[in-house]
Amino acid sequence: MTITITAFESSPDRGRGLARDMRVRWALEEVGQPYEVRLVSFAAMKQPAHLALNPLGQIPTYEEGDLTLFESGAIVFHIAERFPGLLPTDANARARAVMWMFAALSTVEPPIVDADIVSYAERGKSWQDERRAMVNERIRVRLSELSAHLGDADWLDGAFSAADIIMVHTLRRLEGSALLEDYPNLVAYIARAEARPAYQRAFAAQRAVWEAAAT
Amino acid sequence: MTITITAFESSPDRGRGLARDMRVRWALEEVGQPYEVRLVSFAAMKQPAHLALNPLGQIPTYEEGDLTLFESGAIVFHIAERFPGLLPTDANARARAVMWMFAALSTVEPPIVDADIVSYAERGKSWQDERRAMVNERIRVRLSELSAHLGDADWLDGAFSAADIIMVHTLRRLEGSALLEDYPNLVAYIARAEARPAYQRAFAAQRAVWEAAAT
Known part of the structure; x- marks a missing residue:
């Protein structure tokens, strides 16, 4: 069955791979599954055709036969359950991998x-800097x-898993910030993930969308 | 095996059941599993003994034999996988229930x-009202x-599931607000969940902790 995902027609991150379709592309590349992409504009995301896939009006979505999913965490988890390679087989290790997915999305x-x-x-706003300092402290x-x-x-937690996909992608929004650079082991963690061939294929695929949109 | 969870010794919500142990208590009541509770103070949450259970220093945690979990979403999901009653058996319906758990935690x-x-x-802050209006618009x-x-x-999505536990508990922070009352079907959704005997047992249990702490 063909897997089809949705992604931004013109991503606000200008091809940096920070939009959440990147997580799904990366997971699919890790498990070696081909996929098709349907691009949607910001306006289209809030129109009935897309809301029928995701009532919360966001990308990415995931369609495979009669299953439609949204929420990048849920889609990556589904891919990890459906295809081998992204979740440990040991029950406790698997529960901990799922736990770190939730931790990345819900706490980090x-x-x-x-x-x-x-x-x-x-x-x-006159208070932008003050607010930024408060948020940076929480980060x-x-x-x-x-x-x-x-x-x-x-x-x-042990071997690379779906949790690392979500956590690394979450942390990547801080790439280049002084905040992140205070933690060399986190910088190295991101670099280790970005060196994975599956990551690089996924990154190139989303980058090509931006480059096509920008020309 | 005994299930042990952690909860606030003295919850900042003053017994309103808004702390995230409520989700875990509720899930355990829905599946009919007894549990023990270890209360922790705010200070203790950031001490080594608790950080060994949850490096992010939060409640709730979940211990069962040699498995230790944190993150309420992950714990509720684990309970739903381990005991029948909180996830559909049909594969697609199950994937959608998991999806709504992620949607509640990550988007709502x-x-x-x-x-x-x-x-x-x-x-x-001089800008508190302005910020509140911006946040309320996102809500x-x-x-x-x-x-x-x-x-x-x-x-x-069909039958009551673990997703409804997470979503209802998330929405409950808005109970009594004008924001929520603009959506009568959401108010009714919360009330329907709160009428469940499992919810009521869980609520009473966390309430008792607050009452003991307050006397």
Whole structure:
């Protein structure tokens, strides 16, 4: 069955691979599954045809036969359940991998996304810098905890898993920031993930969409 | 095997059942599993003994034999996989239930938690009201979309599932707000969930902790 995902027609990240279709592309590349992509504009995301796939009006979505999913975490989890390679077979290790997916999305990601909100939605506000400092402090707490957990390990919990896809992609929004560079083991963790051939194929695929849109 | 969870010794919500142990208690009550509770203070959450259970220093945690989990979403999902009653058996329906868990945690919850941050961390700032209005608008978008999806249905996707536990508990932070009352079907959805005997047992159990702490 053909797998079809949706992605931004013109990503606001200008091809940096920060949009959430990147997670799904990366997971599909890790498990060696081909996929098709349907591009949607910001306007189309809130129109009935797309809302029928995702009532919350976001990308990515995932269609495979009579199954339609949305939410990048759920899609990556589905891919990891459906194809071997992204979840441990040991039951406890598997539960911990799923746990780290939830931790990335529910605890680590919200303050990082909030920093982006400060940048675009609060631009020009007299209090933007004050808010940014408060958000950065919340991010710093999470990076400190995560860095202490990771230590010298390659991945979050044993072998590379779906959780590393979500966590690395979440942290990538901080790439190049002084905030992240205070944690060399997290910088190295991201670099290790980005060196994976599956990551590179996924990155190139989303990059090509941006380049086509920009010409 | 004994299941042990952690919860706040003295919850900042003053017994309103908004802390995330409520989700785990509720799930365990739905599947009829007894559990023990170890109470932790805010200070203890960031000490080595608790960080060994959860490096991100939060409650709840879940211990069962040699498995230790954290993140309420992951724990509820584990309970739903381990015991019958909280996930559909049909594969596609199960994937959609998991999807709604991720949607609740990753898309619906962040702006709702942000509203709490406005209330406590930005108290006294000259820009608090302006920020609150911006956050409320983000919440309103999600409530509108969720309300349109739910329509006249009882639950998010067919039968009651683990996803409804997470979504209802997320929405409960808005209980009593004008924001939520603009969506009568969401108010009714919450009330329907709160009427469940399992919910009521879980609520009473967490309430008892607060009452003991307050006397």
